[in-house]
Amino acid sequence: MRQFLKHFIKAAAFLSVLVALMLGGLYWYLTSSPLILNSYASAIEREFEKLAPGLEMHFANATLEWPKFFKPLRIRLKELKVYKKGDQKALAAEIPEMQLKFNLFHILEGRLWPSVMQIHRPELNMTYAPDQESSFLFASTSKEEFIGNLLDQFVNHADFASFLKKIEIIEGRVIVENLPEEFHFWQKQTVNLGLARGRHGYEGHVEIKGEDLSISGMMHFSPKEGRWKAELSFSQLPVANFISLLSNNYKDKLTGLTLLLSGTGDLTYSKKEGLENFQLSVESTSGQWDNLKIFEGPLPIDAFRFAGEFSNHQIRINTLTFTSKEAQGHLEGKIDLNRENKTAHVDVIGGVENVPIDDLKFLWPKGLAEVPRDWVTNNIKKAKVPAATLVLKSDVHYGDDQIKVDIKDLHGEIDILNARVRYLEKMPMVEGVNGKAWYDDKTFRIVVTSGTTFKQNIKNGEILITDLDVKDQNITIDLDVMGPFSEALQLLDHEPMGYAKSLGLLPAHCSGEGTTKLHLAFPLERKTTFKELKIESESRLTSVGLLNPISQVPATLQEGEFLLKVNNDKLSAEGKALINRLPAKITWQKNFDEALEIENTLTVESSIDSFGLAKLGFLLEDNLKGQAPLTLQYQSKGEKAHLSFKCNLEPVDLFILGIEKTRGLPGEFKAKIDFENGKPRYFKDLSLTAKDLLNVVASGSFDKSGKGFETVDFASFKLGKTEGKLHLKRNKMGVETVYFDGLVFDLEPILEYLEKSSQTTFDRPVDIRLRADQLYMGPHRLFHNSSIYLGYSQDKIRHLEGDLYLSAQAGNRLVKIRLKSNNDHQRSFELSTNHAGNFMSIMDWSENVRGGVLKIKASHDGPTTEPWQGTIKLKDFALIKAPLLGKLLTLAFPTGFMELFSDDGLRFNLFNANFQYTPEKLLIKDGRAAGTSLGISVSGLIYPKQGKLALQGNLIPAYFLNTLLNKIPLLGELLTGGKNEGLFAVSYSMSGDMVKPKISVNPLSVLTPGIIRKIFSTEDEDPQELQSSRK
Known part of the structure; x- marks a missing residue:
C-alpha cells in the first residue's frame, strides 16, 4: 500500500509538471499571438445559442487570447451578426466586436461558458415616443431586440446563463429615430455600461460622454429585493435632456429651460415601490427659461442651485436658489405624490430678493395667483422689491394630460420700495410709493406707507384685491392723503372723475391745505368704467381760499375749514370760512344721481356789508353801514340754476335814494333768481321791507348777457313817501326805460342822493316816464297830478317834458318844463307858469312873491361844465x-x-x-x-x-x-x-x-x-x- 502511494504521488507530480508545462506552453503561445479559432466556429456558435435561444450567430473572425496568467481567457469575435434561427435574412444584431471571457477550468472541462460578455461599439437603436410614459424606447424590430432582450434576461432571470457573471457595453452609440431637433443631444453620446452578477445582486456602472458633458455612475440591483440603487455624477448636462424624458404633463411646463447642470445624485428604485428615493444636488452658472406659457418673457438665470429628494410618493426641495440679474430667489418644501389617484400635495416656501418690479413678471409664473400677478405687473412700475415670499399648499390633479390645481393655502409678502402705482385707469400714477403687500388665495393686500401724487403726500394707505378664488375679482383702495387743496382739486378733476369741473371750480383759483381719506372700489378688470367705480372720500381742509366758487355770484372765500365728503351718490362739504371777509357757515352738496331734480345745493349763512356788495358790483359804501345777516341757497341741475337769499336788515343802517333806515328798525331783503346756461335769467319774489319805511316787491328778467336787467316789474314800490308801481325795461339798443305810476313820488331824497353821490352820470341811455298824484321835491315842494318824461344819453339830459300842477284842484295852475336837444352839443330849456309866486314858494326860492307869470329860457352849447345862458321874465307880481x-x-x-x-x-x-x-x-x-x-x-x-x-x-x-x-x-x-x-x-x-x-x-x-x-x-x-x- 505504501509502495502504491509512492508511485501514485510520483505519477501525480509528473502529471502536474506535465500540465504546468502544457499550460505554460499554452500561455506562452497565447500571449505571444492570439489563437485563431475559425475552425471551432461551429462549437462557438452552438454555445452562443444557449445565450440567445432562437437565434444563431455568425462571425467573420474568432481568436483566443490570454492577456496575463491570472486573467481569464477571452475569445474575440469580430463582425458578429445574429439572425433568427433558420432565416439569415432576419438580422437580429450586427456587432462590430464581442469579447467573451472564460474560466480556464471551464475550458479544460470542455465547456465554452463565458463569465463576461463585452459588446464593443454597438448601435443602440431607439425610437422617440413622446406619447409614452417614457419618451425613449428600444426599437421594436428584431434587429434591435437582441441587446435589449439580452440585458432583460440577464437582470430579470437569475437562471439565465448562470455561468455569465457580467455584461458590458463599451462605446455604444445611441441612435434615436423620430428625434426632434431640440433633442439632438441623444444622437451624439457614447455609452459605456456594465452589469455584473454578485452574491447579493447585480453591480454596475454607466458612463455617458459627449462633446461638452459627462455622466457617470455606479449602480446595484438586488433581484431578491427587486431594488436598484445608483450613484450618479454629471457636469455640463443640458437640463433639456432631462425634460425630454418626461411626459407631456411636465414637458410643456419646463420647455425652454436652457441650463447646463452639474451635480450628483443617489437613486433607489424598486419594482414594487417604484422610485423610493432620489437625492439630487445640482448647480448651474448661466442659462435662461424661455417659456412664454409660464413667464412673461425669457427669464435669464445667472446662477442656479438645487438640492432635493425624490421618491415614488414625495418630492422634497431642500434648497433651490437662483440669481437672475440683480434678483435672488429661493424655494424649499415638499410634494407628496399619490400615483394611484394621480394627485400631488404641494407644500413649498419660497421668495425672491432685490427684484426690479418691472422684472417681477419674468419671475412670477403665469397661472400662479394670476389676478394679483396681472394687477401688480401691470400697475406697479419702476419699483424695487427688496423681498418677496411665497407659501403654497395645494392639491394637484395631473391625470388625463390635464393639470388642475386646488389651492389649500397660498400666502406671502412683497416689500415695495419707490414704486409708481397706477390705481385707476387714466388717473395719474402715485410716485415714490413705499409699502408692503400680503396676499393669499383669496385676497391681495398692499399697505402703503408713503408716496406722492399731484403734490399730495400719501401718509398711509391700503390696496385690497378680493375674491381671488372666484371668477370676478374686486379691488378697494384706501389712502390717507395730505397736500395743497388746489392740487387735490386737480386730482378730483382728473379723468374719469371730473369733480371740480362738475362743481364749476377752477383749481387755479383755489388755495389751502387738506387731509383726505379716499376709498375707491371697483371690479378688477382691464378697463373700468366710471359707473363701476365706487368712491368714498373724506377730506379735512384748512386755510381754504376760493376765488368765485360760484361763477354767477362774485365772491372770495378765505380761511376756510371744511369737511368734504364724496361718494357715488353725492359730494358734500360743510364748514366755515370768510366770504368777502365776513364769517360764514357753508354747506354744499352735489348729487350724482341724474334722476334727482336737484344736482347742486349750496347753503350759506353769513353776513353782508358794503364790501360784499362791492364784490357783487354794487358800490354802496355810503349806503350800507354795518353787517346784515344773510342766508343764501343756490341750487342747480344741468344748465339751470336757482338762487334764493334772505337778508335781515335790522342790524344795519341803510340808505336808499336818500331814504334812511336806521339800525334797530326791523327790515328784510329777499329774492329768488333763476339761471340758465350759467347766466341769470329771471328773478321773482324780490322784496325789500322795513316797517312803514320800505315795501318793495318786484320780479323781472335779465338780458341775454346776464349782466343787466331786461324788465323789472315792481308790484309795490314804497320808498319813504314814494308809493306806486314801477316798471323798468331795457330795449335791444340798450336804452333803459323807467315807468312810474302812483299816488306819491318823492324826489327830494333822490335829488339829495344825486347831489351827494360821486356818480353824476350813467353808463347807458335812460328814459324816465313818471306820473304821480303827488310829486314832492322837498318838505313843502308838492306838485299834483304831475307827469314827467326825461331822456338821458351820452352823459346829458337830452329831453325833458314836465307838467306839474300846483294844486290838486282843476284849473290852469300848471308849471311846464321843457328841455330839448338840437344836436349833440346844443340844448334848450324853458320853464313857464302863470302862478309864479306859488311855484317859487313851493321851490323855496322865495316866500315873498305873490302872483306873477314866470318864464325862464336858457340854452347850453358845449361840454356839461359850460354854463347855461338864458333869461328870466316875471310879470304882474307883488313882493310881500x-x-x-x-x-x-x-x-x-x-x-x-x-x-x-x-x-x-x-x-x-x-x-x-x-x-x-x-x-x-x-x-x-x-x-x-x-x-x-x-x-x-x-x-x-x-x-x-x-x-x-x-x-x-x-x-x-x-x-x-x-x-x-x-x-x-x-x-x-x-x-x-x-x-x-x-x-x-x-x-x-x-x-x-x-x-x-x-x-x-x-x-x-x-x-x-x-x-x-x-x-x-x-x-x-x-x-x-x-x-x-x-x-
Missing part, C-alpha cells in the same frame, strides 16, 4: 314882506315903502334879467324890476352851494314918474344914466352871506344925474367875476 328888500329900502329911503308890508305888497309890472348858471354859481346881468312905486336894477353873482352873494344895482323911487325923462332923447340918458334908469336913484350893493348879507347904499347918488351917479357907484365891492362879465 321881503326882509332884505325892506332893509335896503330903509337904508336908501328913510321914509320906507309901507306898501311892502301891506297885504297887497309892493307890486311890480315886470322883472327881466339875463343869467349864466352852473351848479356852483349864478351870474345875473342887467336885471330890472319895474313897478309904479319902485324900480330896481341888479347885477352880480350868487353862489348857491356856498350861500354867498355879491349883487349891486340901483333903487329908483316913483319909478313911473322918475323914468319919464328917460323918454327924452340924449337928455334923458344923461340925466337918468341909461334905459330904465331914473333921474333920482340910489346905488346899492349886497355881499357876503345870503341870509344876512352886508348891504350898503351911496347916499350921494340920490339926487345925482344918472351919468354922474355911475361915477360914484360902489364898484370896489363888485367881485372880479362881475367886473369881467361886464367887459
